[in-house]
Structures are given as structure tokens and as C-alpha cells.
Amino acid sequence: MRLHTYLDANGAFDFERYRQIQEARNLQKIGSVWADEKVIQVLAQFAVANLETITFGLCHGTRKGLEQQWFSQYTRAYFLGTEISRTACDFPNTIQWDFHDVKEEWVGNVDVIYSNSWDHTYDPRLCFTNWMRCLRPGGFCFLEHARDHWEDKTSIADPFGISLAELLLLLTELGHGSFYVRTILSEFPLRKASRESHNVVVVEKARQDLIL
DSSP states (O other): OOEEOOOOOTTTTTTHHHHHHHHHHHHHTTTOOOHHHHHHHHHHHHHHHSSSSOEEEESSSOTTTHHHHHHHHHOEEEEEEEEGGGGGSSSEEEEETTTTTOOGGGGGTTTEEESGGGGGOOOOOHHHHHHHHHHHEEEEEEEOOOOSSSGGGOOOOOEEOOOOOHHHHHOOOOOOHHHEEEEOOOOOOOOOOOOOEEEEEEEEOOOGOOOO
């Protein structure tokens, strides 16, 4: 696992520097789309097959907002995207938001969470813990893990990198019985850019009667 830090001259975390770097990268890559509709379709089908109802979902770090568009299309539910850049207001169903933060109305009320941008976190433990707080019991969090998410791919704009095995260990450590890795989905086409296969880690929020 590798994590870049954003420290000021006094050694304290500099959120504004982090935000500016993330927005600059967003503006640089605003014309490109990393997400793949076929992957989202598979994940939506998995959610529909395993959840009695889907009313509300979140997609974090969505840039142009296609993820929530596709999830809404394939689940017939409302999905909201978050994006830290000011460009968020340019796209439907997207709010400008730091995905480490939580709206009170989200807590325990989100059926599905999806992200391929979790490698942009400055604090993975805080990030994942807060996302899981938002899930309702039995809800799913889909975390795409590809070559771009490995340790050697970290940078000042993509601060967090981790192997698949370490990611599973981290999620298990953080879960403490309240959430757990349900399965790993891997039957996807090769990524267009890297030509390498990738996985989606499916994390499930434990149902109340299963929480230790």
C-alpha cells in the first residue's frame, strides 16, 4: 500500500492543496472517460438480482457523470454523483462534493455505492468507513480495481495505491463485522487503455442481525 501525503510547511494536512490538485487533474482529463458502460451494466444487474429494492445510489468521483447515468438506466433507480471539481455543476445529477464527507441524509439510506476513483483518497480508512456508514443494511459498495489502482501508479493526483490482496485485507480490518467483502467480480472485458483485466470488489453492509 502506498499513500501520498499533502502537508503544509508545518507538517499539517493541507486540504486546500489536495482540492486544487484534484480539480486541476479533473480539468486536464475532463474529455476522457475511465468508466465502462458494460461493467456498470453487470454491476447494476448484480445489484438488482440481490437487492429486493433499489431506490437511491451514489457514485463517487464521477467527472462527467456517466456512471450515475448508466446505473440509473439499468436499475431504474436514482443515482447521484459526487465530484470535487467545480465542473460538477456542468453535468446532470452531480454535486460538487468531497467524497470523504457524508450528508446526514445519506447515513444508512444508500442502496448502492460505486467508485473507480477511490485511489484519489487522501485517507482510505476515513473514505471507506464513511462510505460504509452510508449503506443501508444489505447494501453494496462496488470498488473497481485495475492496474491503475496499484501502488506503482500513485502520484500527487492519484495518492492511494494498493494491491487487490491488500485492499481485501484493509476492508476486512475496517469492517469489524459491520461490513465485509461479499465477492470479487472479474469477468469483464480488458480495459481499453491498459489491455489488462480488472476486478470489482463487492462490499456488503451487514444486516442488523449479523452485526457482531
